[in-house]
Amino acid sequence: MLRAKLMGRAAGMVALFFCVLSVSVGRAESKGSLGGILSRSYERGALNNILGRSASNTATKRPVVAVQGPVPNTRDRGLQRYAELIDRYSAEYKVDPNLVRAVIQAESGGDPEALSPKGAAGLMQLMPDTASEMGAVDRFDPEQNIASGTRYLRRLLDRFNSVELALWAYNAGPGSVNDGVLPRETEAYVPRVLRLKRDFAAREGS
Numbered sequence: 078m079l080r081a082k083l084m085g086r087a088a089g090m091v092a093l094f095f096c097v098l099s100v101s102v103g104r105a106e107s108k109g110s111l112g113g114i115l116s117r118s119y120e121r122g123a124l125n126n127i128l129g130r131s132a133s134n135t136a137t138k139r140p141v142v143a144v145q146g147p148v149p150n151t152r153d154r155g156l157q158r159y160a161e162l163i164d165r166y167s168a169e170y171k172v173d174p175n176l177v178r179a180v181i182q183a184e185s186g187g188d189p190e191a192l193s194p195k196g197a198a199g200l201m202q203l204m205p206d207t208a209s210e211m212g213a214v215d216r217f218d219p220e221q222n223i224a225s226g227t228r229y230l231r232r233l234l235d236r237f238n239s240v241e242l243a244l245w246a247y248n249a250g251p252g253s254v255n256d257g258v259l260p261r262e263t264e265a266y267v268p269r270v271l272r273l274k275r276d277f278a279a280r281e282g283s
Contacts, residue, residue, distance in 0.1 A: 155187040159200070162223045169224075170231040175281065176240065177201075177227050179273035180247065183266065189219045201226025244270050 156163075156178055163181075167174035184202040185191035192198050196205065199222035208216045211225035233243035237254060246254045248266045253259070 156181060159187070159219055159223060162220050163227075166224045166227040170227050172227050172231050172234065173274070175274045175277040176270075177223070177230065178277050179270045180226070180230065180244075181223075182273050183270045189217055189222065198222075199226075201229075203229070240271070241267055 159181070163174050163177050166172075167177050181187060181200045184197075185200050187200065189200050191200070191202065193202060197203060198205075198208075198216040200219055201222050203211070203213060203216050203222060203226055205216070207229055208222075208225050211228045213221040213225035215221055216225075230243065230247060233246045233251065234240065236251065237243050237246060242254055244267045245259065245263055249258070249260050249263045253263070
C-alpha cells in the first residue's frame with residue numbers, strides 16, 4: 078500500500094515537472110525573432126556560432142514569421158547565364174557559389190536591372206555606398222555587381238563568422254546585427270536564402 082502511494086506521488090511529481098518544462102519551452106520559443114531564426118537554422122554548427130555573439134542577447138519581441146510555402150524552383154530563373162561570373166568571383170573571394178546564387182535569386186530573381194524602392198540595384202541589390210566601396214562603378218553591370226556583391230559577402234562572413242549572421246547583415250546592414258535588431262523582412266530572408274542554397278547544391282549533385 079505504502080509502495081503504491083509512493084509510486085503515485087512520484088508519477089505526479091514527474092507529470093508536474095514536464096508541465097513546467099513545457100511552459101518554459103513555450104515561453105522561450107515566443108521570446109523573439111532571433112530565436113526563430115536560430116530554431117530554423119539550416120547550417121550545422123551555425124547555432125553555436127550565433128549563440129556566442131552578443132546579438133543573441135537582444136532578440137526582438139515580435140512573433141516569429143515562418144516562411145510560407147515551398148522554395149520556388151530555381152532551374153529556369155535565368156541564373157545560368159551568370160554561372161561563369163558567379164563561379165569566377167566565388168573562387169576569387171572563397172565564397173560558396175551556391176550561396177552567391179541563392180543571394181542573387183532572393184535579392185533580384187536574376188534581373189540585372191532590378192531596382193528597389195530604397196535604391197539597391199542590380200543582381201545582388203547593392204546600395205550606392207556599398208557598391209562604391211567594393212569597386213563597382215556601374216551597379217547594373219552583371220560582372221561588376223556580382224564581383225562587388227561577392228566581395229561584400231566575403232567581408233561579412235569574415236566579420237561575423239556565421240553564414241546566418243552574414244545574411245542578416247547583408248539584408249539589414251551590419252549595424253542591425255550589432256544592435257540585435259532583426260527586421261521582419263530579414264526573419265524570412267535568412268532561412269529563404271539558406272533553403273535556396275541547399276536547393277542549388279542538391280540540384281548540382283543530382
